Amino acid sequence: MHHSHVDGVPVLRSLRSGPLHAILRFGVGARDETYRTRGVTRLVAAFAAHETRGRLPETGEPVVSIGVDETRFTVSGTPQEVADILRTLCRALGEPPPDRPDERAYRCDDEAAVSLPPLAAGALNARYGAQATGLLGQECAGCRPPTPDMLRTHAATWFTRANAVLTLTGPEPVGLRLPLPPGERPRRSAPEARYPRASWTHRTIEGVAVSVESPAGSAAVAVAHRIVRERMTAALARRSASAAPAEAATVPHDTDTHVRLLFTPATTDDAEEVAATVWSEALRLARIEPAQDEVDRHCRGPESAGAQPCTLDAAARTELFGTPRLVGGVTPGDVRDAWQRAMAGAQLVVPDGLLLDLAGPDGRRLWCRSCWTWDELPPWGEAFHEPLVKRAFRRAGERHWTVLTPDSVVTCRTGVYHALRFDDVVALERRGPERVLIGRCGCDIGIDPAWYRSGRRLIRALDAAVPAELAFEGAEGGRSHEERPPHA
Template structure:
């Protein structure tokens, strides 16, 4: 049943009033806007709620919820994000009623008969997806859990998950207390949402960081630089984004001409926090000229009033003007409704002030908060840029003590114990401990990939280690069974062999050995070649001339030097 409050509040941008109510126990927001009726069902569930063994389950639930509901992408669709999954439709009132009714029925009783088919579709979708700078920033900041999973493949779908486990996953998150609906018009007659009872699920804490002290940096691609900060929600954060965007473009694109498209972006992620991302491409050979200004930007913006580069009243006035222009746009109501719905879903107490009320002092303070939480990706070969920047920690686990095994053909070692596994390569030790393991990917041929909560990955190939079968047994005994993820079998040719038994290059022939020597010693080889020619041809010719049994000197000498020149010509032609 639908109940709508009589009172309405102005939109966050001061545009069309937002009405609030509920439908079947789910919060409902709507405004009276022109055009076709648009509807969004939002669940407080995303890939940040998963674990490595369940990576991809939220995406699979989204696909199953849409099974048999219209033609995907035509007038309706779904999207799985970091902390929110969204189902949306556009059409007439009957279309909206039918879509939301069918989707919520599927969420309450997943059509698991299509489970295997949809897993195949998701494999095809994943094959088209590439990694991004944001993925790598999140992996370094959060490891291989919650927000850090965005950069990892959907390994939880390597094989179809158990239907009962998937139903339990959906029931916990697709619940009345964990959803919100917004509409671009009054609720149509007959609107019902068939969701199960359930409570709100809070998103993970975005403030944690496994990279150690901040601000910190790590090396990434040579042609870009980026930095990610966690900032409080509130109008000061989008205002900071606006000012940072203008400064980046002015400095990197216009003044220095070291970048083409510098960008600043802000997005809410939880009830109290959002992400501020600074990102730029870089002109080859001039990377250091662009990275320094990007990493110093927030410090400059957060300086004291009147300091060089600090946020000014004029900077914030530009944000105010942009907010007024956005509020005057014909579809401003859509962003207002979406923002209000996000706030409702994430349990964020919305700002009572308008965006035009934010001050320069507030934006400077927000810049200082952001600067203190920066994690940056910089090109290789570029180090820190100010005293308090430190290298991000690549691993946080202490090595274990136990059974030592050596790699065949190399000096690497691996240590197994009930506490975890350590591997030493070129003097660096990497460890995944039992009490901090995100997952263990395993294949039938014995391969194991141990993934630590801090993001460290240890590859174990039994064919390249002493007592490889025993190594695999130790690994399997060490880690909890619920952390293992079955992966697809490999072709025999993909299984590695140790260096000591790997087939080497074919032995060179005698001609090839001679050619290589000649190419390394061209001058000496030419002298030896000429001596050989003179010995073979010159000696007999001289004997015949002196003995009177050969041609006269006028004929023999040209023949001799012709042979010498021929020898030189043949040598240079070959080498």
């Protein structure tokens, strides 16, 4: 592998016969967006690719792909074609998008979207809420596309020579230039899991998922991940011949940490049994060492110790993120100990309405975590109730009201409430007179002033309490909270 720099951008090249294959990579992806700027990364990339196609209609075009943490532009062709496309693409990335972009640029990015199974995305949302990788599973209340100012800010922050690396496979192009704008290496702070210890919680998903955090450079936990997946699949098959196999995914969290996920579909009728089976297999490896032959078999996986060559992809990720290579020397005891540490903060995610009674890694009852509080009085504050006429025709269990405190808005139902601190609001959608508050926890609270007496005063108080930069007008066709109680 040959390492050099062009215009301040690291270039990694592997010599191979055939057409030149180039990938221009940027260390930015879906985890670097916010609720309001969702989709901004792929739009910036799509605009640049659109401009490149327009300026070089006779050559190939860059293929855009957006990941959780990385954006790639892939180009193939003769050395001269690749050099021309890369030079034009870099210039396009350094130019601000127009205030009125070509609508075709909005449509050319459909295939560039981040692809993650819904169960995995739901588990990430349960773990981190409406931020970073948790956004991948966040239901959108109806955001408009990011504004041109958002596109410009995002491009200037992330699509710079300080956050790029180019990998080449094939002959070196003559006269290669990468005129990207200057910038500083972006700094990101990954959010902590919402709950620090092992727990279970609900999400609107059609299955069961388990997530754990683990060191990015641990071969032992990588082997454990594959062993648990295989065992889960076997246990589910013993329970039902038609059971779907367990699936696995690994998502980067920060430089030193990965989130490892295991998930499987389940119906409403069998979700409880599936959850018990999945959790039991995850716990078993944390308590009992696997057999040596089982470890040896899974050590031959693509990310195991000694099985990950110094590929262009691995080297590029090291350049972008400082990602450590997997540390080897895996024994059955290492696998159990690594998985045991990971399981101390594991989270089991099940469909809404399910109640579980399972043991945690410490042998005590597994902790249930929810944004809702049951069987306690809501915080004291100004209460906004439904008009007397509506209350008279509702059953007690169907009534709902809102309490406004100096630092939070509290959605109440009979016997349960949800408190959302204004400090934890990540977005406020305005849809006519209605408001939808999106919390960092991943919940959304919809409020229509028509629901309550003095409802307009409640709306004015919410508008005043939430910072103006977090508010936006909802897109046409977005969902409405009309005639249904607030939910989270």
